[in-house]
Amino acid sequence: MRGMTRAARLAAILGLALTGGAQAESGGFFKNLFGGGGGTGDGGGGGGSLMAPKAFDPDDVYCPNVFVPEGGAAIQAYAGAAGDNTRLRHQIVVSRLSRECRARGDGSVSVRVGVELRAMLGPAGAPGRFEAPVTVSITYGEKPVMSRPHRVTIPVPAGTAQGEASVIENDLVVPADKAMGYDIEVTLSPKKAAKPVARRKPAPAADAAQSEAPVPGQ
Incomplete structure (x- = not known):
């Protein structure tokens, strides 16, 4: 987005927000993200969709598409109240996904998931480092x-309007009794505001005074 006008940058960011940003990629992205190899998740290095459900010989491993739930593909940060796109600081989206599934000797399935994220500056944004919580x-x-x-x-980086980073989850195991019909889910979630701690109210002064009053006749 370097060299783009402010209006063009905002239009591009809003376009990704509407589409969710995530794309199915060819085997090249899978190999680069996972460090090469693995005929299980990349369709043999061809041009097939990484996200298409597929069973792989000889193990006949079920490997479903990576699912991103509604509202889980992007987060935005605003300079003030949310909703005013001219005050958008930045947006982070799930840009690419990949997965690999391998059968284990006990009938369970080992799953690896790769997620690439993209941060884009809005009209009110500035270069920096941005954190995104991702759950696989x-x-x-x-x-x-x-x-x-x-x-x-x-x-x-300074002088640019976007950046990318990736995360790989290597240690997901699907039990044997769930090896067919399971789902892989990736969610990008915003920070949740901390709930205020309710403080215990002190006893009213009138009640305290009454409890200390002398008993008639004593």
Whole structure:
């Protein structure tokens, strides 16, 4: 986005927000992200979609698409109240996804997931380092099997308007009884505001005085 006008940059950011930003990639991205090799997740290094469900010989491993739930593909930060796009500081989106599934001797499946994130400056933004919380999960029948949270730092150098970073989750295991029909989920979540701690109110002064009053006749 270097050299783009302010209006053009905002239009590009809003376009990614509407589409979710994540794209299915060819085997090249998978090999680069996972360090090469692995015919299980990249379709043999060809031009097939990484996100298409596919069973791989000889193990016949079920390897579903990576699912990003609604509202989980992008987060925005504003200089003031949210919703005013002219005051958008930056947006972080899930730009690319990849996965690899391998059968284990006990019938379970080992899953690796790669996530690439992109940070883009808005009209009110400035270069810097931005953190994004990413959660990679395995679910079965909409119930969680296991989940791994990550915090990814994305640098946007001076003189540029965007930056990229990636995270790889290597240690997801699907039990044998759930090896068919499970889902892989990636969620990009904003920070949640801390809830104020409720303080215990002191007893009213009138009640305290009454409890100390002398009893008639004593």
